[in-house]
Amino acid sequence: MNKLILGRYFPGDSLIHRLDPRAKLISGIAFIFISFLAKNSQGLFLLWLFTFFVMSTTRVGFRAFFRGVRPLIWLILFTVFLQILFTAGGTIYFNWGPIKISEYGLANALFIFSRFVTIIVVTTAVTLTTKPMELTDGLTFLMRPLRILRVPVDELSMMLSIALRFIPNLLDEMQRIMDAQKARGAVFGEGSLFHQMKALVPIFLPLFSSSLNRGEELANVMDVRGYRSELPRSSFRRLIWKIKDTVCMLVILLLIAAFAVLNLI
Amino acid sequence: MAMRLRLDHVTADYQIGPVRSPRVLREVSMSLQPGTFTAVVGPTGAGKSSLLKVLNGLLLPQSGQAEIGDITIDGKSSKRLLKAVRKRVGLVFQFPESQLFAETVEQDISFGPLNFGAHPRNVHALAEKVIAQVGLDESILYRSPFSLSGGQKRRVAIAGVLALEPEVLALDEPTAGLDPTGKEELLSLLKQWNKQNGLTILMVTHDMESVARYADDVVVMEKGRAVFHDSMRKLFEDTERLEKWQLDVPDARRFQLEFEVRSGTRLPRVCLTEDELADALIEVGRV
Amino acid sequence: MKDLMIDVENVTFRYDRREQTDALSSVSFKAEKGKWLSVIGNNGAGKSTLAALLIGLIQPSQGTIRINGVALDEESKWTIRRSAGIVFQNPDNQFIGATVQDDVAFGLENLNVPADQMRLRVTEALETVGMLNYRTADPTQLSGGQKQRVAIAGVLALRPDLLILDEAFVMLDPRSRRELLATLKRLKTERDLTILSITHDMNEAAASDRILVLKQGHVARSDTPAHIFSEETELAAPFSERLRRLLLKKGRRAPESYRTESEMVQWLCD
Ligand SMILES: Nc1ncnc2c1ncn2[C@@H]1O[C@H](COP(=O)(O)OP(=O)(O)OP(=O)(O)O)[C@@H](O)[C@H]1O
Ligand SMILES: Nc1ncnc2c1ncn2[C@@H]1O[C@H](COP(=O)(O)OP(=O)(O)OP(=O)(O)O)[C@@H](O)[C@H]1O
Ligand SMILES: [Mg+2]
Ligand SMILES: [Mg+2]
Numbered sequence: 001m002n003k004l005i006l007g008r009y010f011p012g013d014s015l016i017h018r019l020d021p022r023a024k025l026i027s028g029i030a031f032i033f034i035s036f037l038a039k040n041s042q043g044l045f046l047l048w049l050f051t052f053f054v055m056s057t058t059r060v061g062f063r064a065f066f067r068g069v070r071p072l073i074w075l076i077l078f079t080v081f082l083q084i085l086f087t088a089g090g091t092i093y094f095n096w097g098p099i100k101i102s103e104y105g106l107a108n109a110l111f112i113f114s115r116f117v118t119i120i121v122v123t124t125a126v127t128l129t130t131k132p133m134e135l136t137d138g139l140t141f142l143m144r145p146l147r148i149l150r151v152p153v154d155e156l157s158m159m160l161s162i163a164l165r166f167i168p169n170l171l172d173e174m175q176r177i178m179d180a181q182k183a184r185g186a187v188f189g190e191g192s193l194f195h196q197m198k199a200l201v202p203i204f205l206p207l208f209s210s211s212l213n214r215g216e217e218l219a220n221v222m223d224v225r226g227y228r229s230e231l232p233r234s235s236f237r238r239l240i241w242k243i244k245d246t247v248c249m250l251v252i253l254l255l256i257a258a259f260a261v262l263n264l265i
Numbered sequence: 266m267a268m269r270l271r272l273d274h275v276t277a278d279y280q281i282g283p284v285r286s287p288r289v290l291r292e293v294s295m296s297l298q299p300g301t302f303t304a305v306v307g308p309t310g311a312g313k314s315s316l317l318k319v320l321n322g323l324l325l326p327q328s329g330q331a332e333i334g335d336i337t338i339d340g341k342s343s344k345r346l347l348k349a350v351r352k353r354v355g356l357v358f359q360f361p362e363s364q365l366f367a368e369t370v371e372q373d374i375s376f377g378p379l380n381f382g383a384h385p386r387n388v389h390a391l392a393e394k395v396i397a398q399v400g401l402d403e404s405i406l407y408r409s410p411f412s413l414s415g416g417q418k419r420r421v422a423i424a425g426v427l428a429l430e431p432e433v434l435a436l437d438e439p440t441a442g443l444d445p446t447g448k449e450e451l452l453s454l455l456k457q458w459n460k461q462n463g464l465t466i467l468m469v470t471h472d473m474e475s476v477a478r479y480a481d482d483v484v485v486m487e488k489g490r491a492v493f494h495d496s497m498r499k500l501f502e503d504t505e506r507l508e509k510w511q512l513d514v515p516d517a518r519r520f521q522l523e524f525e526v527r528s529g530t531r532l533p534r535v536c537l538t539e540d541e542l543a544d545a546l547i548e549v550g551r552v
Numbered sequence: 553m554k555d556l557m558i559d560v561e562n563v564t565f566r567y568d569r570r571e572q573t574d575a576l577s578s579v580s581f582k583a584e585k586g587k588w589l590s591v592i593g594n595n596g597a598g599k600s601t602l603a604a605l606l607i608g609l610i611q612p613s614q615g616t617i618r619i620n621g622v623a624l625d626e627e628s629k630w631t632i633r634r635s636a637g638i639v640f641q642n643p644d645n646q647f648i649g650a651t652v653q654d655d656v657a658f659g660l661e662n663l664n665v666p667a668d669q670m671r672l673r674v675t676e677a678l679e680t681v682g683m684l685n686y687r688t689a690d691p692t693q694l695s696g697g698q699k700q701r702v703a704i705a706g707v708l709a710l711r712p713d714l715l716i717l718d719e720a721f722v723m724l725d726p727r728s729r730r731e732l733l734a735t736l737k738r739l740k741t742e743r744d745l746t747i748l749s750i751t752h753d754m755n756e757a758a759a760s761d762r763i764l765v766l767k768q769g770h771v772a773r774s775d776t777p778a779h780i781f782s783e784e785t786e787l788a789a790p791f792s793e794r795l796r797r798l799l800l801k802k803g804r805r806a807p808e809s810y811r812t813e814s815e816m817v818q819w820l821c822d
Contacts, residue, residue, distance in 0.1 A: 133650035165650060169692060179323050180364040183356040184425060185348060185380030202376065205366040209411075217645035224607050225648075225706070226633050226662040234664045236657035236674070308725055309695035415595045441722055442641075444594040444752050445788035471725050513726040516755070516791035520813060528821040539795045543802060551820050552804040 010128040014059040015244065017129045021138030023245035027252050028126040034252075035115045037259035044114055046262070050255060051118040054125050068124040069117060076116045083109040132164040137239055155229050162218070170211060177206050268353065268432045270297040270465070274329035275319055289315045291489040292329070297467065299432070302459045304476040304497070305469045307486035308511060313469045314359065316486065317435045320467070321356040322347035334432075352381050355431030359438050361422035365410040370396070370421050373410050377429045388428075395424040400454060416447040423451075433465040434458070440475065452479050477501065477515035477537040485510055502535050517542040556618070557714055557746040558583040558606065563615035565601060575601045576769045579615070583762070585713075586744040588737070590757040590777075592787075593766035599750045600641055602766070603718045606748070607638045620713060634663060636714035637707030641750075643699035643723060644692075646706075652694075653678065653687040656706045663710070677709035678702075680735060696723030701732065708739070717749040721756070733759070758790035758812065782810040792816040 016024070031050075038047045055065055069076075083105060090103030127135070140157035147153050178188065181202045188199055275293045279286040289312045297303060305313045318324035319331055322338055330339040333350045358364065367373035374395060375388040383391065396406055399420040405413070410421055419439070426434065436455070440448040456479050458464040470476060476483060476497060483500045485493035487510055493500060500507070501518055514522070521536045530549060536542040546552045558581070565576045576598045583589045591599050604610045605617060608629030617624040619632045637659070640646055649655030653674050660670045678684040681701040686694065691702055700723050707715055715736070721729045733756065739745050749760065757763050758777045765773040765780065765787070773780055781793045789797065792813040799806035807819050 131650065133654065161650065162648065165647070165692075169644075172692070176358070177364055179318070180358045180361065181376075182323060183321055183351055183358070184377035184429065185351055186376075187344060187348065187380070190344070202364075202366045206364055210363060214645045217640065217642065218648070220604075220609055221640065221646050222648060224609060224633060224638055225659040226630065227658075228630070228662070231662075232664050233661045234666060234670065236654055236661055236667065236670050238667065309697045309723070442595075442719070442752075445754065447595060448752075473726065511725075511727055517795075520791060520795070520817065523813075524817050524820055527817055539791065539798050542795060543798050543804070546799075546820065547802070547804060552799055552806065 008128065009131050010058075010060050010064060012059055012129065014057060014129065016054070016058045016125065018244070019129075019248055020239055020241055020245040021130050021134040022141055022239060022241070023248045024126045024130055025135070025138045025142060027248060028123050030252050030256070031122045032119055034255055034259060035119055037256070037263065038111065038114070039263055043259060043262050044111065046255075046258060047114060047118050051121050054122055058125050058129050060125075060128055064128065065121050065124055068128075069120050072116075072120060076113065079116070080109045080113050083112050133161055133237070136161040136164065137237060141239060152229075154233070158229070166214075169214070170207070173210055173214075174203065174207055177203050177210075268299055268334035268465075269332070270320060270334075270354075270433060271295070271332040272319065272329070273332065275326040275331060276328045277315060277319060277324050277326050279324070288327075289489050290319065290326075293319075293489075293491045294329075295484065295491050295494050297433075297465065299465050300459070300463045301481050302456065302466045302479060303468070303482040303484060304480035305467060305484045305486060306471070306473075306476060306512060311486040312489045313486050314437050315489075316484075316491075317356055317437055317467065317469065320433070320435055321354050322350040323356070348381075352429055353431055354433045354435055355426040355429050357423050357426050357434070357436040357439055359441065361426075361439075362410075362415065362418035365418060365422060365425075368409060369407055370410050370413075371406040373421065374406075374425045374428050377425055381429060391428050391430075392424075395427045396421075398427055398454070398458070399424045400450060416443055419443065419447075420451070431464075433467065435467040437469045438471065439468065440470070440472065448475075455479065473513045473515045477517070485512065498535070498537070501537055521545075555585045555621070556582050557585045557587075557620055558589075558748065559618040560606075561616050561618075563605060563612040563617060565605060565610065565612050567601075574769050576605070576612075579766075579769075579771050581764055581771060581774045583746060583748060585620075585746055586740065587762060588740060588747045588749065588760040589762050589764060590760040591748060591750045591764045591766060592752070592754075592757050593772075596768075597766040598769045599766055600718055603638060603640075603716050603748075603750060606716060607636065608632065635710070635712050636716070637710055637712045638716040639700070639703045639707060639718060639720040641718040641720075643696055643703055646699070646703045647691040650690065651688050652683060652691055652702050652705075655691055655702060656709050659706060659710050673709045673711070674705075677705040680708055680739070681705045681732065697725060697728055700724060701728075704732070704736075711743070712745065714746045714748070717747065717751075719750055719752065721751070721753070729753075729756075754788050754790040755813075758793075777812075778810045 035047060038044050055062060084101055085099050085105070087105035087108045088100050088102050092100055092102045094101040136157050139160070140153060143151070143153045186199060186202060189196065272293050272295050275290055276288055277290040278288050293316065305316060307313055315324055319326060320333065322342065325338065325340050325342065327340055330337050333353055336346060336350055338346065338350060365373050367376060371389070371392045374392045378388050378391055379385065392406055393403055396403060401417065401420055405417070410418060413421065423439070440451055443451065452475055455466055455468070459466050480497045482495065483493065483497050484491055485500070492510065501514060507514060515537050517536045517538050521532055521542060525531055532545040533548055534545060536545050561580050563576060563579045564574055566574045579602065591602065593599050605612055606619070608624050619636060622628050622632060624632060647655050648658050656674045656677055657670050660673060675684065678687055681704050683698065683701050683705060686698065691699060694702065700720050704720060721732065724732065736747060740747055749756070751757055758781065760777065763775065763777055763780050764771060765784065773784060780787070781789050792811055795816065796806050796811065807816070811819055
């Protein structure tokens, strides 16, 4: 359970750690679009080059990224195989009924695979290097224009930050309860499926009741500390846009330009 | 019966997401004699709870090993071995009432024994036995654990561990949050099991009063190391080292020190309870 | 008589109509401004329930509560909470901010305090409880005692007139507990702060100005520590009183009534 990497913050002081969350969020989203611009082998190379550049700049270590990709690997491989098997065109290497392995199929699969993995890696790099609360701050800021459409941006951001607080709490609590039941001889992850499901009852029942309690107590705490969503609130944290953030945006623009050029020639 | 617990240069840490925590136990070596009542004290974060987890096989040593009787656990011990260890060392977590889950108290108490392969026919008698041991009425067995008071829940949770019939009982701050009466009752029960049934007890606590009144030996933890392991009296006689480890003294001893400074009279011995203090005061003719 | 900070009259509360007994029944007591009131009683006596009532989380079915002269109701509770704070019994579920300083600032943000003033007050509050070095730490990773200190700082940052503590020191080791108690005592005199502290620690209760004893939802007694410990002999007592009772039992010379620890030492020296 503790090995889950998605949404975890990895403490550090790298250049990417120190970027403004807004810059990172914009870059991350931009990268998703950029990855669709890679249409030839040079583009593919550039995509991977940039990804490796990001990975090494975070100074988190490649292992952490590998763990980020691992839970999605079946989904990725499944899509890749569909591409290989059902795309036709170019030289055909293998033919069996509706199934053809063709040049285009292989190439398509390679692109899809690269897009998947680089997007996961780059977005993981954003979440690994940004504290959850900074992410929330960044998101809130970027969603500000939606206020005109009467979207309750501040309440959404409060909800999001509380949800983010809750998840690690919940995992810790689960670990505690699992430990306590293990001490009473419970064994997890062994035996038949039915047996495994049954073994979870002594975890989920206490976890459920304690989450309810937690939720209630948290609501009480917010209440007595004077939180009222209808009133204006000041903010303790401030986001400061620095030169390196502008540089980061320029790098992204440059990347887009590079792809534009590659696709023209 | 006589089962010895030994830690041999145990070093351990936790895995938190992508990183490992700093060492929480550093080269801890100790040996617990069977039948002793040992208190584990030390500032918050010193590794007291982690020490108990190692003895129960929930936290595996990164280097070094733990010997639980004839079983040796190290970083690579199998699940089966660990389960055998958990049968011998019963561990009561802090606020254990939060792990109760079954519909009735009896089912909750039976959870452990059944996991360890007890025959369903025998567990009822076992539940009756342990519920009496923790000083509760048999009728409570058929109630929902969620309908009980805080103090009662605590006892039921302890009964659930006693039902494993462990040779060693390890408890993490078992009296935290109990009122003075509840605390006294629980501690006397522990002492009674220790004296009458020879149960080895290891108890983490912040409360020096309980240490002075109930423990034979004390382990002092500081920054992941076990810096002291000797008789309770030896610890409280060593004012200098107590100061160094930022440990408190029992009320009676604090009173004695203040009295000695202000009156200029030294009492004949170190007093750790009000009884000892009263006797010493009588001896020097102050009362 | 000084102004009253807390004035509770005839308050009754029941969690669930289906239950047979009230969690609190006909509770009345007063606390003067700038005093330290300890609330003691067995598990389930209704202490936390009382605290929840005082801060307006639950409403009494009968009776009235006045805080600083204002009757507490659904409207006035928001004004009252600007100058009254509570630290709950369980430190695990009290954190909203992702870092210690964010959490301490939460109450100030709700009051729309400007950012630079907020920084000042957060720093001051963290310094008071000795947690300034941890201001960027994640509160959930702290030890129990540290969590309790941060929770206290969160209330102190509001510069409250009333501080309600529900067993807010249990996770502290005895030494830190004494230090924090001394700090709060100092604030009490400096700022005319009123403190209501729920506790099982009789030494702490003995050091307060008054004690309220709850028993199964009733006020069993409300008096000074001296009277309570001399007269309520079935109650657990602080050390000096335990010694006094023991000396009496052994038929020895002993003070005729309750003495504080310091007075008891003095008595022995004379
Ligand atoms: N599950 C965990 N994951 C990561 N770190 C942990 C975990 N449990 C404890 N720690 C860390 O290990 C260290 C020792 O913790 P431990 O709980 O053993 O201390 P303790 O002596 O029991 O303290 P306390 O008196 O506060 O209960 C602490 O620094 C703590 O932050
Ligand atoms: N949310 C609730 N719903 C129903 N009953 C409750 C609830 N909270 C408390 N009670 C009951 O009300 C009574 C008083 O509880 P309260 O928590 O006020 O006691 P306490 O004096 O704070 O005890 P402790 O020392 O254990 O904290 C108890 O009988 C308890 O079971
Ligand atoms: Mg602990
Ligand atoms: Mg309570």
